[in-house]
Amino acid sequence: MKKLIFWAILLRLLVAAFLFHPDIKTYNFQASFLKKGVFNIYTYLVDNKKSLTLKDDFVYFPLTYFAVGGYQWAASPIMGTGFDSWLADASSTSVVGNPNIFKYLVVLKLPYLILDIWIAFLLKKFFDKKEDGEKAFIFWLFNPFTIYLIYAFSNIDIYPVLLTLVAFLLLKKDKLMQASAIIGLAAGFKLYPILFIPFLVLKGKDLKEKLLVGVIPTLILTAIVLPFWSPAFIQSAFVSGLTTRIFNPGFSIGFGESMIVSLLAMSLLFFYGWLVEKKLNLFNYWVILLLAIFSFSHFHIAWLLWIAPFAVILSVKKPQLSLPLFLIAVLSLLIPMFYEDRSMAISLFRIYSTWYDLIPTPFAILEKFYNPYNLQSILHSIMAGGSLIVGYKLLRREETK
Amino acid sequence: MIWLTSLFVIFLVFIVPGMLASTLDIIPYGDQPGYNSNQRLAVYGERTVSQKFISTEKNLAAIGTSIRNPNLKNKKEIILSLYDEDKNLVRTLTLNGQNFQDGDFVKFVFPEISDSEGKIYTFTISSPLAGPEETVEVFYFGGATENILEYTYDEKSYPGGLPIVTFYKPNSKLEVIKKVYSNWLSRLL
Numbered sequence: 017m018k019k020l021i022f023w024a025i026l027l028r029l030l031v032a033a034f035l036f037h038p039d040i041k042t043y044n045f046q047a048s049f050l051k052k053g054v055f056n057i058y059t060y061l062v063d064n065k066k067s068l069t070l071k072d073d074f075v076y077f078p079l080t081y082f083a084v085g086g087y088q089w090a091a092s093p094i095m096g097t098g099f100d101s102w103l104a105d106a107s108s109t110s111v112v113g114n115p116n117i118f119k120y121l122v123v124l125k126l127p128y129l130i131l132d133i134w135i136a137f138l139l140k141k142f143f144d145k146k147e148d149g150e151k152a153f154i155f156w157l158f159n160p161f162t163i164y165l166i167y168a169f170s171n172i173d174i175y176p177v178l179l180t181l182v183a184f185l186l187l188k189k190d191k192l193m194q195a196s197a198i199i200g201l202a203a204g205f206k207l208y209p210i211l212f213i214p215f216l217v218l219k220g221k222d223l224k225e226k227l228l229v230g231v232i233p234t235l236i237l238t239a240i241v242l243p244f245w246s247p248a249f250i251q252s253a254f255v256s257g258l259t260t261r262i263f264n265p266g267f268s269i270g271f272g273e274s275m276i277v278s279l280l281a282m283s284l285l286f287f288y289g290w291l292v293e294k295k296l297n298l299f300n301y302w303v304i305l306l307l308a309i310f311s312f313s314h315f316h317i318a319w320l321l322w323i324a325p326f327a328v329i330l331s332v333k334k335p336q337l338s339l340p341l342f343l344i345a346v347l348s349l350l351i352p353m354f355y356e357d358r359s360m361a362i363s364l365f366r367i368y369s370t371w372y373d374l375i376p377t378p379f380a381i382l383e384k385f386y387n388p389y390n391l392q393s394i395l396h397s398i399m400a401g402g403s404l405i406v407g408y409k410l411l412r413r414e415e416t417k
Numbered sequence: 418m419i420w421l422t423s424l425f426v427i428f429l430v431f432i433v434p435g436m437l438a439s440t441l442d443i444i445p446y447g448d449q450p451g452y453n454s455n456q457r458l459a460v461y462g463e464r465t466v467s468q469k470f471i472s473t474e475k476n477l478a479a480i481g482t483s484i485r486n487p488n489l490k491n492k493k494e495i496i497l498s499l500y501d502e503d504k505n506l507v508r509t510l511t512l513n514g515q516n517f518q519d520g521d522f523v524k525f526v527f528p529e530i531s532d533s534e535g536k537i538y539t540f541t542i543s544s545p546l547a548g549p550e551e552t553v554e555v556f557y558f559g560g561a562t563e564n565i566l567e568y569t570y571d572e573k574s575y576p577g578g579l580p581i582v583t584f585y586k587p588n589s590k591l592e593v594i595k596k597v598y599s600n601w602l603s604r605l606l
Contacts, residue, residue: 374443
């Protein structure tokens with residue numbers, strides 16, 4: 017067991033130290049203002065945009081700012097004096113050429129490692145049978161997808177992912193109220209867990225419980241967000257492109273109206289759970305909900321982590337779904353590689369050499385003989401087809417408690 | 418599963434960088450010098466800019482610099498003519514303004530010059546068919562560097578010049594792979 021964990025950590029440290037996505041520097045630069053006493057990062061960044069070297073908005077929710085900023089404050093003695101100027105460095109070349117970059121990346125990604133290993137232990141608890149728990153533990157620690165998603169992309173979403181898993185452990189013990197509170201807390205990091213609130217409400221036994229289950233997470237999220245509520249927060253995080261991308265219009269139904277496909281899928285699922293389903297299995301609904309989001313929206317690669325622990329549980333509970341889930345995961349990771357975005361593929365390796373800037377992206381290579389958007393659409397359609405069938409199988413009242 | 422994941426990580430961290438390096442046909446000499454984005458020279462019609470530089474390596478194969486194409490108005494030919502020290506034209510390369518975005522780092526790639534090491538060259542950038550409305554702009558900085566010597570604009574010469582990067586064809590793929598890994602290890606150890 018100890019050897020396995022040691023090996024799992026070593027593999028993670030390798031990816032953490034040598035693969036670099038610029039987002040980690042951007043949000044750590046923004047979070048570095050916490051140690052300088054800045055409370056409202058949203059208004060601070062907007063008000064000081066002119067004087068800042070990196071001008072991006074802070075797109076995450078407040079708890080992310082405090083988690084990243086708080087950790088950075090605690091870790092700053094290890095980082096040394098040049099760390100803040102590295103964070104503020106706007107030159108893409110000198111940033112990766114900095115000899116301390118390996119240390120910076122490992123230290124900055126250390127909280128993810130802790131949460132990642134913690135998730136592995138939580139997964140063990142999800143199962144009644146010890147051997148199933150151990151299988152999930154191994155699946156989580158030794159699958160290439162999560163290592164790549166967490167450490168190559170410096171995936172900050174691991175905070176809400178851990179919390180949603182905790183919420184499901186509470187649901188397993190029929191602690192609906194506590195689970196809904198944790199969902200509210202998770203949404204304080206990133207908004208997506210609130211999509212699950214309607215389904216929690218359905219699960220409530222009576223009107224009082226239904227009301228409480230809906231109100232508790234909403235109140236928690238409101239309490240987290242309220243001190244920051246401002247045009248800057250609304251613009252940067254609340255209605256940012258990333259937050260609202262799930263609800264991008266699908267096809268026109270005339271007179272300026274559009275059908276939002278992912279919202280349609282969520283609505284179908286909700287009304288199915290309400291009007292058709294006799295015994296709601298929230299785990300299945302959460303997995304189907306996430307599969308629907310990935311199937312019908314132009315997702316960010318980091319989002320794939322949202323479903324990862326639940327896909328592991330599903331693979332253990334229903335081994336016949338392991339291979340389809342594996343294929344869906346491969347397709348889901350392939351799609352972003354063909355985006356017109358260097359940081360989805362080649363730029364991840366810029367630590368080794370900035371000469372890689374000369375290499376065309378997979379998008380640019382493909383563009384010479386085929387439309388890359390068509391390939392993205394083909395991959396996405398196949399992935400969506402597979403996801404829908406997995407969802408269909410889960411809806412057929414097969415137990416996955 | 419454990420083996421598959423371990424191999425994946427080892428492949429990702431140790432093998433992929435070498436594979437990427439093996440795809441490089443040319444490699445740059447150093448980084449692009451810094452420049453002030455407000456210091457620009459307009460190029461159109463008979464207004465050209467010339468840059469004198471030293472080729473630091475053999476097999477000079479490309480010259481790159483940042484070029485503005487305001488509002489993407491220039492859709493005319495942009496010509497780079499490369500001269501040796503005796504003012505003999507050694508290479509000419511023509512790009513079209515519509516092929517690059519405003520502020521792009523533009524590479525002029527040409528057949529390599531095998532004996533370029535240590536020699537002084539001058540190139541001229543022109544867009545003879547462009548009118549004043551279709552101007553492109555190149556950035557410049559003052560003061561000569563190790564290999565960027567002087568630039569000429571409006572028939573006057575000044576030290577320094579365009580923030581160029583020169584590119585060279587490597588002797589072999591293996592040489593590039595070796596350089597990438599040794600650069601990475603030297604920073605790591």
